[in-house]
Amino acid sequence: MAFVEIDGLVKRYGSLSIFEGFDLHMENADRLVLIGPSGCGKSTLLRCMMGLEDIAGGTIRLGGDDYIQGATDGRMTLDRRVQKEVGMVFQHYTLFPHLSVLGNLCLAPVRSRGVKKSEARDKAMGLLERFGLAERANFYPSQLSGGQKQRVAIARALMLDPKLMLFDEVTSALDPELVVEVENTMMELAEGGMPMMIVTHDMHFARSIATKVVFQERGKVIEAAAPDDLFGNPQQERTRDFLRNVLHIEG
Amino acid sequence: MNYEFDWFYVKKGFPQLIEGLWLTLELTLWANVIGLVLGFLVAIGMLSKIKAIVWPLTAYIEFFRCTPALIQLVWFFFCIPILFNVWWSAEFMGILALGLNLAAFNAEAYRAAIQAIPHAHTDASTALGLNVFQRIIHVILPQALILSLPVLITNGIGIFQQSALVALISVEDLMYQGRYISTQTFRPIETLTTVALIYFAVSFPVSQAVTLIERRTKRLLAN
Amino acid sequence: MDFDFSFLAEYSGVLWRGLLTTLQFVGIAVVLGLVWGFVLSLGRTSSNKGLYWLATLYVEFFRGTPVLVQLFWIFFCLPLFLGVELSGFISAVIALSLYSGAITSESFRAALKSIDASQFDACIALGLPQGVQTVFVILPQAMLRAIPNLLSNVVSLFKESALVSAVGMADLMYVGQNIANNVARPIEILTAIALIYFAIGFPLTRAVSLVEGRLLKVVKA
């Protein structure tokens, strides 16, 4: 039994079919990086796992528990207890602009998990300290740089002690010089043993953080392997094409 | 509520209401002609770097935007004849006041639109060897019109509604006729409701059209 | 032609009372309009079809007809409908507030619509219950975003309030026209009235753009 099991996932946007029976498994110790051409459904996959999208079929399991089950009539079932064990960080920060950094971090624990305010606050300060953001605790999102915003977003997700973190192109909206600070934060999490699923266009980062890389195209897994194998010795023609293109563009 | 409706007088007076509506539409049309043309000229003037041009125009815009249309109308009606020794009809005064009011609001709409035109276009037209006037007519005006169209129409239909004020200076528009019939017949509910419905029947489709146009222009600009 | 503004001093007391009346109308209409507008905006965003159409029809009607017509309708028709006497003051307050509610609800609705869908995604990703999402995330942002529009509604109401003079309320406009008739000096008095309106309307309008600029920066995160 794998830590994450996605079996027979079916996802459609109206008449546009994204997945027709998609399977993917991930072990507890894995950091899985999803790569693939734009529009192939990487974000959709993460959104399905987070319970943000209705799925038409298949099951998603975490630690052996079914928590999302698709149904053909569109009425999927979602176990909110398990869903709460997954954290997600988005491309465009999605911090709450009317709350301070501390407010952003404490909102969910205090308002939906019944954590005491002072406890949440201490925990938040601890996380901010760790990320070098302690002196920004009372700033508002509009007063932060893109890199800082994204690291606050990561801290916000960590406040809920997730068992799995999802990252959807979290550095794509950042200026190049700010990318590193966010990637370093993610590296630090990785070293702490956090299971992650990461979508990124940065192949160097993918190679350094991943334990397993999945190349996905047109709703199917084309190839999945350890980073050195997939980047160094891709087995599939389509993987080679894709890598040639992106690495060529990256120069 | 035990009021008994009686639509007899509304039916009888309906031609009179329609006559009033025509006058209302006429006022609206002319006010819009003034508003669209003068508004653009003012907006162009506001682009100038000469203080002696910008200041009076700013004062004009702000004054008309920040005071009630009613005081503007009444001011024109009572003061213009004394100041300039002219005796224009109340209709004409109405058109003038409404037109100047609209021009001030439209100038703002044009200005915002002109600011939104990418600089590259102005550079491109300079490179093409267009002179200032050609540039204004062929490059700035068409784009400003497209960009500001939703606001211009919204302002235009706003003036249609504001035009009801002219009834207060005895111009026999829709509002005036409605008031007249309702006091003559002691049937305010039937008459004024009809008047309201007529105003609504004209402005509602236009405001719906604006929503549509807004969606279109947004898509046009997205490209 | 010679102007004589000196006689205005004599009327300053009356003008002052007129201005206060104007501000009183605006103040009441703004407050009642906020409450009524909020209720209407709930109707306009409701999933209940009946409520939605009722609220929509109301808002479109009040935005699609001249305020003067609304005012006359309330003044002349509502008492007949209800079978009770309504003072001119009450009629004018009702009319302005009903209109105020219509434009206010539009401001609330636009603010609500302008909140990015990703904010809702973030709430789900954090496992926030519906109630928490509404009260702590969506509502505060909607309020913030609505502020510039709400302020500019105040300016609109301030200007529209001059209409109450048409049903005999002794507001600034009414007082001014009365004096103008009495002393046969329309230019001086009407100009003075216009300037008084401007002295309040202009800073208010400026405040709107200032606040708008500030808020846009905050909300865009």
Ligand SMILES: Nc1ncnc2c1ncn2[C@@H]1O[C@H](COP(=O)(O)OP(=O)(O)O)[C@@H](O)[C@H]1O
């Ligand atoms: N809400 C939506 N409605 C309709 N189509 C969508 C929606 N979201 C994504 N899509 C489509 O689904 C496909 C996959 O999108 P996405 O998962 O965002 O791709 P990726 O993240 O791999 O670039 C794309 O063709 C996209 O246009």
Ligand SMILES: [Mg+2]
């Ligand atoms: Mg994506």
